[in-house]
Amino acid sequence: MTHPSALTPLRCTVRGCGRPLCADGARLVCAAQHSFDRARGGWYHLAQPQDARSRTPGDAEESIAAREELLQRGLGTAVLEAVARHAVAGRVVDVGCGGGALLARLAQSPLAHELYGVDLSAAAVQRAARRRCATIVVANADRGLPFQDQSMDLVASIDARRPVAEMARIVKPTGRVIVVVPAADDMAELRALVLGRAEDLPGGAGLEVEFAPAFACCARERVEERVSLDREGLRALAAATYRLARRKERDLLDALATQEVVARHDVRVFELRS
Ligand SMILES: C[S@@+](CC[C@H](N)C(=O)[O-])C[C@H]1O[C@@H](n2cnc3c(N)ncnc32)[C@H](O)[C@@H]1O
Numbered sequence: 616m617t618h619p620s621a622l623t624p625l626r627c628t629v630r631g632c633g634r635p636l637c638a639d640g641a642r643l644v645c646a647a648q649h650s651f652d653r654a655r656g657g658w659y660h661l662a663q664p665q666d667a668r669s670r671t672p673g674d675a676e677e678s679i680a681a682r683e684e685l686l687q688r689g690l691g692t693a694v695l696e697a698v699a700r701h702a703v704a705g706r707v708v709d710v711g712c713g714g715g716a717l718l719a720r721l722a723q724s725p726l727a728h729e730l731y732g733v734d735l736s737a738a739a740v741q742r743a744a745r746r747r748c749a750t751i752v753v754a755n756a757d758r759g760l761p762f763q764d765q766s767m768d769l770v771a772s773i774d775a776r777r778p779v780a781e782m783a784r785i786v787k788p789t790g791r792v793i794v795v796v797p798a799a800d801d802m803a804e805l806r807a808l809v810l811g812r813a814e815d816l817p818g819g820a821g822l823e824v825e826f827a828p829a830f831a832c833c834a835r836e837r838v839e840e841r842v843s844l845d846r847e848g849l850r851a852l853a854a855a856t857y858r859l860a861r862r863k864e865r866d867l868l869d870a871l872a873t874q875e876v877v878a879r880h881d882v883r884v885f886e887l888r889s
């Protein structure tokens with residue numbers, strides 16, 4: 616993927632350093648000789664011990680595998696297609712890349728991409744690195760993204776962390792940021808069934824407010840996916856979705872027979888304000 620001493624868009628995460636990282640064989644090294652070995656699984660651990668500490672150390676294998684299963688059942692593929700439609704060529708990072716489904720989709724694109732994935736979860740990076748289509752790094756997005764300023768043509772985030780100021784720092788002035796969040800009425804029918812009511816989620820409107828300090832929204836899309844899920848599928852959905860993850864909700868879902876699920880997502884494409 617990289618040849619010896621090749622400059623990368625990554626930057627050193629040793630506190631107070633931040634120098635560019637070069638790929639030197641199986642390690643990344645900065646000019647101050649801080650180095651990061653490539654793990655056997657193929658990813659780089661860039662989180663510092665203090666950064667790795669998090670109330671949410673990223674998702675467990677169960678959730679990552681469940682999202683993969685849902686994709687195979689057709690839930691989530693339309694979102695990947697929507698992001699691919701809005702993508703631009705060049706260097707891309709997927710923040711909270713999970714098992715790497717978006718990276719794999721973009722690797723199939725006719726656009727030339729140099730792909731990066733960031734996630735805090737060991738289970739996620741293992742899966743994503745196995746796809747061998749991107750450079751995968753472990754980092755806590757809440758503590759900074761380990762990339763140089765203005766190094767990315769595209770920054771993506773699907774149902775994941777979206778540190779606005781860091782995204783604004785790493786995207787090129789001509790680049791874009793694509794963010795996907797559950798729409799206000801995402802799975803409203805199922806939530807009403809299981810939770811007794813379905814409160815509106817912040818959705819795309821909330822996202823635009825969040826990004827307004829640094830970004831202007833230049834495209835909007837709503838993606839609706841309808842799939843019929845049997846009990847196994849509903850179990851995967853419970854494991855994949857934080858909002859239906861509590862014991863009581865899982866039990867209620869478990870009691871349902873085959874159910875039609877309508878997932879709704881808001882896609883927003885942002886450009887830096889000039
Ligand atoms: C809901 S999943 C979405 C995964 C993927 N984008 C997808 O659409 O399937 C959220 C992801 O963010 C990761 N994550 C959670 N906290 C994080 C953090 N602080 N920094 C980086 N990634 C984090 C989780 O491990 C998980 O893979």
Ligand SMILES: [Zn+2]
Nearest residue numbers: 627632645649
């Ligand atoms: Zn350094």
